[in-house]
Amino acid sequence: MKRILILGGGVGGTLTANLLVKxxxxxxxxxxxxxxxVDQTGQHTYQPGFMYIAMGGERAEKLQRxxxxxxxxxxxxxxxxxxxVDEPTQTVHLAxxxxxxxxxxxxxxxxxxxxxxxxxxxxxxxxxxxxxAALELxxxxxxxxxxxxxxxxxxxxxxxxxxxxxxSFLIEAELRQRxxxxxxxxxxxxxxxxxxxxxxxxxxxxxIFEQKGIEVHTFFxxxxxxxxxxxxxxxxxxxxxxxxxxxxxxxxxxxxxxDSGLAPAPGGWLPTDRATLQVGGxxxxxxxxxxxxxxxxxxxxxxxxEAPVVTERIAAAIEGRAxxxxxGDYLGKVMCFFEIGxxxxxxxxxxxxxxPRPPKPNQLWHLGKIVFNKTYWHTVPxxxx
Amino acid sequence: xxxxLTNPAITRTIDARGSFCxxxxxxxxxGIREAAVGDVIAVYSSDKGSKTDIPKWIEKAGxxxxxxxxxxxxxxxxxxxTH
Numbered sequence: 001m002k003r004i005l006i007l008g009g010g011v012g013g014t015l016t017a018n019l020l021v022k023x024x025x026x027x028x029x030x031x032x033x034x035x036x037x038v039d040q041t042g043q044h045t046y047q048p049g050f051m052y053i054a055m056g057g058e059r060a061e062k063l064q065r066x067x068x069x070x071x072x073x074x075x076x077x078x079x080x081x082x083x084x085v086d087e088p089t090q091t092v093h094l095a096x097x098x099x100x101x102x103x104x105x106x107x108x109x110x111x112x113x114x115x116x117x118x119x120x121x122x123x124x125x126x127x128x129x130x131x132x133a134a135l136e137l138x139x140x141x142x143x144x145x146x147x148x149x150x151x152x153x154x155x156x157x158x159x160x161x162x163x164x165x166x167x168s169f170l171i172e173a174e175l176r177q178r179x180x181x182x183x184x185x186x187x188x189x190x191x192x193x194x195x196x197x198x199x200x201x202x203x204x205x206x207x208i209f210e211q212k213g214i215e216v217h218t219f220f221x222x223x224x225x226x227x228x229x230x231x232x233x234x235x236x237x238x239x240x241x242x243x244x245x246x247x248x249x250x251x252x253x254x255x256x257x258x259d260s261g262l263a264p265a266p267g268g269w270l271p272t273d274r275a276t277l278q279v280g281g282x283x284x285x286x287x288x289x290x291x292x293x294x295x296x297x298x299x300x301x302x303x304x305x306e307a308p309v310v311t312e313r314i315a316a317a318i319e320g321r322a323x324x325x326x327x328g329d330y331l332g333k334v335m336c337f338f339e340i341g342x343x344x345x346x347x348x349x350x351x352x353x354x355x356p357r358p359p360k361p362n363q364l365w366h367l368g369k370i371v372f373n374k375t376y377w378h379t380v381p382x383x384x385x
Numbered sequence: 386x387x388x389x390l391t392n393p394a395i396t397r398t399i400d401a402r403g404s405f406c407x408x409x410x411x412x413x414x415x416g417i418r419e420a421a422v423g424d425v426i427a428v429y430s431s432d433k434g435s436k437t438d439i440p441k442w443i444e445k446a447g448x449x450x451x452x453x454x455x456x457x458x459x460x461x462x463x464x465x466x467t468h
Contacts, residue, residue: 155418157415191411192442193438197405197406197410197411221446236445237447266419267419295409332403350405353403356405
């Protein structure tokens with residue numbers, strides 16, 4: 001029997017498991033293949049919804065569902081904390097002592113945030129990368145009576161590159177609606193030399209920043225917080241004062257990947273082949289989603305488009321054939337919505353060869369994002385889109 | 386620019402070809418943050434803007450640009466983390 005072990009029950013892990021069931025139905029029925037997902041909580045979280053807890057009236061309980069309910073019944077689910085991958089014996093060790101062997105290993109272990117890596121983050125800064133933090137940000141915004149709001153980034157890479165821009169736009173719109181705009185300033189700190197990394201998108205959003213009166217500070221990568229003076233300092237040597245600070249926290253890969261020798265310290269991102277998604281040249285170990293070191297957006301969308309490739313490569317290996325043409329290689333496809341505020345949005349779609357050409361912001365793409373958020377549970381994890 | 390052969394060995398190579406989001410400069414900033422002082426990082430970029438964007442950031446952040454070479458279909462930019 002071939003054992004496929006998938007670590008992580010997020011978008012990448014769940015979708016890969018369900019797609020594998022579709023491809024290997026016969027082998028599963030014959031008992032020739034077993035598919036197991038290991039997840040640390042047994043709960044699947046729709047992380048793009050966190051921003052809407054802070055900005056759009058979303059509720060945390062609507063963003064979480066049982067992983068068991070999303071997985072095909074032919075997939076086994078083990079709830080537990082992974083401690084180590086032992087490559088010589090092809091075994092995964094869990095914290096409770098359980099050992100799980102594998103013939104094919106899929107690392108869909110995501111990323112983790114480390115606000116504690118920046119001194120004073122916990123007392124001085126807000127973020128929206130957990131449901132709890134997003135709700136605290138909502139409460140802080142509710143109590144805000146005017147002043148200087150600074151949105152900045154304290155580490156690279158981070159999940160969803162457009163998110164801090166979206167939050168800047170949405171906050172500015174909210175301040176206007178609440179009659180606080182005249183008493184407030186909104187500042188956005190870009191890590192690079194323009195407002196956004198993609199030139200065409202930057203050209204689109206720069207006039208929007210100007211029109212909304214949001215000041216953009218370029219080449220500003222936050223290095224430290226001075227809690228006494230309420231000032232942030234950048235690694236480029238500049239300072240900026242704030243009354244309210246919204247900071248994207250540093251992100252890393254999972255520690256057990258470093259401890260197991262699969263990913264280098266300090267980042268913990270898995271060295272992943274950009275086409276085959278194999279890890280470090282290993283023929284039977286694959287990675288997808290945030291966990292990889294690929295130069296792509298850390299976003300559910302990336303995992304969504306990588307999962308068919310991991311699935312096809314494992315199915316092909318089990319069936320003793322070459323990977324098919326359609327999903328044999330990952331071509332770098334990513335697609336994500338981008339909120340502009342005032343009920344408008346746009347869409348970024350690109351791959352390794354084709355830069356995005358975002359349409360002019362309109363209500364349709366904003367509504368598209370809302371519909372996607374609502375229908376996610378029935379579409380993406382089950383492999384229907 | 387200068388000849389890479391006369392300069393310190395490359396500690397890490399970041400292949401950011403085809404990276405539109407987050408993009409080669411963001412990948413370099415991540416690499417610099419993770420690197421030790423004295424490490425030398427090479428970035429491959431197929432984004433034409435990198436030839437100007439990346440040296441600008443290196444100067445602003447106070448690191449050292451060692452080389453900027455045009456290869457077939459991409460640029461290689463080599464930088465040393467100095468602080």
